[in-house]
Amino acid sequence: MEKKDSRYAMEDSNLWYETYASDQTQHSSEALSSDSDKKFKLIGKHIKRIDGKKIVTGKAPFTQDIKLKGMLIGKILRSPHAKAEVLSIKLDVAKSLSGVKAAILMIRGNIQYAGQMVAAVAAVDEKTADKALELIKVEYKPMPFVVIEEKAREEGSPQVHDKRPNVEQRRGYSRGDVEAGFGKADVVIERTYKTAVEIHQTAETHVSIAKWQGERLTIWDSTQAIHSVRDQLAEVLQIPASRIKVIKQYMGGGFGSKLGLNEQTVAASMLAKETNRPVKVMLTRKANSLCVGNRPSTFQTYKGGVKKDGTITALSLLSHTSGGIRGGDRSSEPMIDVHKCENAKVEDYNIYMNTGPSKPTRAPGLVQGTFGLEGFIEELANEIGMDPLEFRKKNYTTKNRGGTGIPYSSKGLDKAYEIGAKQIGWHKRNKVPGEGKGRIRRGIGMAAGIWWGAGSPGTLADVKLHPDGSVEAVCGTQDIGCGTRTHMAIVTAETLGLEPKDITVKLGNSDYPWAPLSGGSLTTPSVAPALRDAALKAAEHLKGMAASKLKVSASSIVCENFTFQEKGNPKNATPFKEVLGDLSHEIVFHGERKGLPEGYAYNTFGAHFAEVEVDTMTGMIKVIKVVAVHDSGRIINKLTAESQVIGGITQGLSTALFEQRIMDNETGRMVNPNLRDYKIATSMDIPEIVPLFVDSVDPRINILGTKGLGEPPRIPASAVIANSVYNAIGIHIREIPMTPDKVLQALKEKEVAR
Amino acid sequence: MKEFKIAQPKSLDQVTSLLSQKNTDYALMAGGTDLLDEIKNKIIAPEVVIDLKSVPDLSTIKMDKTHVSIDAMTCVADLAENPIIRENFPVLVEAALSLASPQLRNVGTVGGNLCQRPRCWYYRDPDTICRKKGGSRCFALRGRNRYHAIFGGGMCYIVHPSDLAPALISLDAEITINGLEGKKNILRLEDFFTLPQNNVRKENVLEARQVLSEIRIPLPKNGSKSTYYKFKERGTWDFAVVSAAISGVISGGVFRDIKIVCGGLAPIPWRLKKAEDFIKGKNLTEEVIKQGAKEALTDARPLEENTYKMGLVEAVLYTAISSMI
């Protein structure tokens, strides 16, 4: 997927995670010396962002803010039809409008979804570009389409792809013998869970600026993946990657929708080439809802067998998922991995329909799968009258694949259970779900989560020292808002005995040393160890230089407090600056994030606990408190780590309660492509959030023992609310978003059943 | 977006004389929070936008012996903070504070709030030409209709978006409409709104060349109480799924007089007369209130996805009324 043009790729939106995030053992090398015993001064503390003030005072330049001399504004014309043949497109009138510099075709073949791009224009300003779009005459021949999952599954529904059925089998999974497992169970139940399509609502909509200088192309892009944009664009434009530079300094959110090349970057590049002027293309909120990806919907039917003592004997999953014209998400990972179970089986199907293509959305598949599985686990526990926390502990495993695979390098989920249960007051929960009385019912629930997040071996970073005493940390990663700049400064400063503000951080430029895309929780466990490696080499070199000054051997020197000093004798010291002053020219130290030792599974874990209130008269769910406990190895910066967790919970709450793409069967269009009707959580909906970390250091994952944290807090965040609602009212709402209509309906059904 | 000219009249007379120029397509702009959205999304394309903000002295709240009058250009935030309003009409303050967001309340006006256009997603889709926009059908009827009308539909199933309107109607408010040649027309706010079957293109009786200038509310009688309860899906910045404005006179734990006007239920603010009749004079038990709602709901005609609003009517009435006793 990395190397392919993402626009035409048919793969699952989460496929690359599996190749990227889970199969890195092939890069394996010698066991790493770990820093696990080190006492750090900066690492692991609450450190303010080095660019925080710049961001909150509006001084940080986001891609949308950039204006180049002579820059044109590009706009994209989109199809209102969900499926159509394009009979003709007339660009002439638009082209002849004064101020319009180019109008080009962007479509090959038929229209596949409403919102698909058809043509693009570049003009001197936004107004003119808008007018030009109106002057493009397109003759469409509408064709039969399908935009609702249930309808796409019906026999004889309009076929979405010529060479694929609407319902297409995906890779499954099997271990042991599930039928035999069900046979051994005391109780076997089956339940179906559904999740709606979620849109990546980034604060900054997608935007790219392209500028050609002869054969060379520079792209300013709001992206999570400068290197992927460069490589994919090179392929689409058929030019060498070496001639493209991609820059991204500040970004207003991506959540996966900016993981690779997007259509606006291609349009900007083509328009810039045609006009020989820089061109900026920025998407509208509406386009953002239709064309840049989405989290696929899922329909997950779990069947599980359990013995009275809590042993899970077998689990099976039949999953259907729709990512529109592209594949859906694999939601089976939690079921395959998290809880002990010898026998497991997965059958998985894509549903194709005429809606915009999916893209990875923060923890693709795992969010949906965790909502399904962790809900099912609560229901299984309830069937045998067991406390769901005890049930999870009973089925705890330190090996992957439900206890049948290889050992986890580290797994702090048991500690997370313990800390979280204590913090939420687990004993206060209803012993029997729904046993409370009155209009407002309270409930407490939990959910566990797993993710990858080991980082990418081969990540490179440099530390550059200048004779004037200044230090650079350089890496071709990108800060997508999570605080990468700050963690780079922290790691470098820690190693050299300086303060974060003393480090000049350079990132967000594809000319810098390679780092992976910022997705899949890869960034910190890739970049931090690479930089640590470079900084250790720099420190080593400088200690050698300081040795003669201090008249001790290099090995007995430490860098601390802006000095090089003799270990145990801080008076024998020489200032950092003075040592650098002896350099005759700048010098660079290359660092690398090394491979992962074979034979272990590298995963992150987390457990969320929540308390909710349900108004049984209105069906309204109010989340009171969420406690999140994560095992992400060593935490580099507590402050930004906590922010990351708060953000994940906010998003998870939002999809649990509000978010859903609503498609119209008749027009084939999304009816809520705006932030009024596509509802996301507001500040008034956010409860008390307690982010906590299991203070563990992975012994072999990398030299800092750190794991990723991008996805993990998002994973159990929707499931935990559903499980808490179950505890409150005794009904499991098996579909997100859990809007009041669904809660009321469920309460009504329970009333009738009584 | 089509380009438009902006006109900045300096008096209401200038507004009406601008309006009297024939053959020009005008739109009145108050705060612009809705109008500009409609223009940008290509739902409407006026040639001239008349900026009412340029008219001085159109945003005062005054009290005389019998009435409180509110100028149309009073912004929603000022309405909510006004001591006269706070003292006399809790329902209006609660409705004002329940709507939109602080930013929108600072800009949006009372007149604009009453005249704002529906948020039906088919109406707001530039590529869908529904009946309200001159097309031949309503797409909500068999389409996606979880937020649509359960009362008063038929031709068109929008719900009226205003929170202030139910509150003001429950208080028996009147409005002043200025027409051509200085003509003034006073009518009950309740008669201002009109159902799709009368004119599917509009939500009220305002003619093309008229402007709403003032709202007048009679001072409350002794023993009057009022409240607004709005059920929305999220904590803020959300239109009513179902809301109820309730005003009346309570004595001895019983409503002697009651008016119930709902938002989110119908193309116009919807009065639950059957509920009023049932509840009036009875002891206010949960059963009585809910039965009142049920009586009113016998006239409801929910669509495929909005039956849940029926249950919410009961919940909203119960919550609102029980907060008054």
Ligand SMILES: Cc1cc2nc3c(=O)[nH]c(=O)nc-3n(C[C@H](O)[C@H](O)[C@H](O)COP(=O)(O)OP(=O)(O)OC[C@H]3O[C@@H](n4cnc5c(N)ncnc54)[C@H](O)[C@@H]3O)c2cc1C
């Ligand atoms: C995201 C969002 C959420 C909102 N949520 C709510 C909500 O929950 N509840 C609620 O009640 N409102 C809500 N609103 C509406 C908001 O409260 C404004 O009051 C409303 O948009 C109109 O105010 P305005 O003064 O800006 O009107 P404008 O946008 O200026 O005008 C709106 C319409 O009224 C006409 N008009 C304005 N003034 C007059 C006049 N004096 N005479 C004749 N015609 C006039 C205009 O021509 C236009 O058609 C919301 C708006 C937005 C954008």
